[in-house]
Amino acid sequence: MKIIVAGTGYVGLVHAAVCSEYGHVVHAFDIDRQRIDAYASGRAVEIERYVNEPGLSQLIKESVGKYLFFTDDLASVIEGSDVIFLCLPTPANLDGSTNLTYYNDAVHQIAKLLAARKDRRRVVLVDKSTVPIGTARHLEQILQQHKVENFGIASNPEFLAEGTAVSQARKPDRVVVGCDREEDFKILRRVYSQYVNHVRIKYIETTPETAEAIKYVANTMLLTYISFWNGVGARIGEKIDNVNIEDLRRGVTADERISTWGSYVSNGAGGSCFGKDIRSLIYQLRQVDVNTKLLESSYEVNEYQKFYLIDRAISEVGFTFSGKRIAVLGLSFKKQTNDIRDASSIKVIETLLGKGVSQIHAYDPLANAEARKEFNVQRNILFEKIS
Structure with missing residues (x-):
């Protein structure tokens, strides 16, 4: 299959590299020429200036020029594409809502090129980045506005953890695909053929809105779990005499229903996803009059933890x-x-x-x-x- 990955940040680069490993011809597009040149060089020292992920630079080196190509000229590769994955920046606004400026600009550019293409084969545009619930419908409206013919829309959220992204992309826990039409499901089954009917990997087909919601709920649950251990487990071990925090952790997580992941005391969760995603979900739920106190508390505990050590040094030691x-x-x-x-x-x-x-x-x-x-x-x- 011919696949285009629009955006070569962390999500896009890993996805493009792993898709090429499975024999698809992948064209990774970005407007940043220096970034494109660095990736196309196949040299670890250049690639890792932008994305430093174990195993990624070696995978790119092995695939570049064979199944994996990098370009800043989208028009030159748009013909004959089967799937276009949108791996675009979705930063947060001050109120927690998602800023779709980059997304909208890129989608309008892609839509213009698709409307002018000679090859009228069906092409599926797929949201890979985390976007607000309902964004796939917004994508569909933009494509219709530009009179693009024979297209489908889908949501296929990524669930990668930095530091283990390549291994997780190769052997994911699950693949979630949200579409409206069977013909679009079929195209994405070809993309992920190695995972369909897999004995261990869950291949989940659903609506675009459900797929979008799955990503938000998953990340929010993970952050809430981290916040629970920092806000409850850590404080018990700190404030109550003779409580051993490590024994507490081992005893609690011995219950098979309770994960060992995240059951550690930390300075709070960071990265590009957890804080941004929970704030976005809070914003979205407020728009439909849903109580968000639990999510707000989870976010506040995590932010508080980032300053806690300094506050303790001042308040308890007088440093x-x-x-x-x-x-x-x-x-x-x-x-x-x-x-x-x-x-x-x-x-x-x-x-x-x-x-x-x-x-x-x-x-x-x-x-x-x-x-x-x-x-x-x-x-x-x-x-x-x-x-």
Whole structure:
């Protein structure tokens, strides 16, 4: 099959690379020429400047020029495409709603090209990024507005965790596909043929709206679980004498109904998904008059946890940060990635700067370069190995 992946950030790049591994011809499109050139080089040092994910650069190196191609010229590859995956940025607005500006601009561009194509074979446009419930209908309206013929729309959310994305994309827990028509389900079954009727992997076909909702509910449940352990488990171990937090964790999760995942005390969950997605779901539910107190509490506990260590040092030990040199070890929001989006380390550094520290020595084996970009005007932060 001929597949186009629009957007080569974390989601798009992993999806394009893994689809090419299964023998599909994949054209990954992005408007950023430098990014495209870096990926097309097949060199790990260039690829990992943008996305540092275990196994990804090697997979791209093996596939590029054979089944995997990179382009900043969408018009040159649009003819003959069977599926177009939309892996586009969907940042949050201040009120928690999802900003679809990038999405809308890209979809209008794609629609114009599809309307002018010579090949009239059926093409399915698929939302891969996390988008508000009902966005697939919005996509359909844009395509109709441009008088695109013989198309289908679908929602196929990604469930990847950074640091293990390639292995998860190869062997997912489930594949969720939301369509309206059987002919579109058939096309996507061809894309994911290795997963249909798999003995372990759940292949779920549903409506586009349900597929969109599955992603939001899944991420919200995961964040709520993390917040529960930080807000309840950690506080019990901290405030009540003779409670061993590790024994508490092992005893609770010995129940097969309760996951060990997320059952640890942390500085709060970061990354590009959890915080953004729960705020978006809160916004969407408020629009239909649903009580969101549980979700709001989950989000607030997670945000509070990012500042908790500094607050404890001040309130319980009386530590004064002003004029001190501070070390911060670990910058990415989780291990095995260079992604610092919404990382607790960034909140910690910003707080320390506000408390007048004289210098911060920060280090992460993968994320130093990204952190330098975040704090490029701060002369009192050193991103280097600490010895």
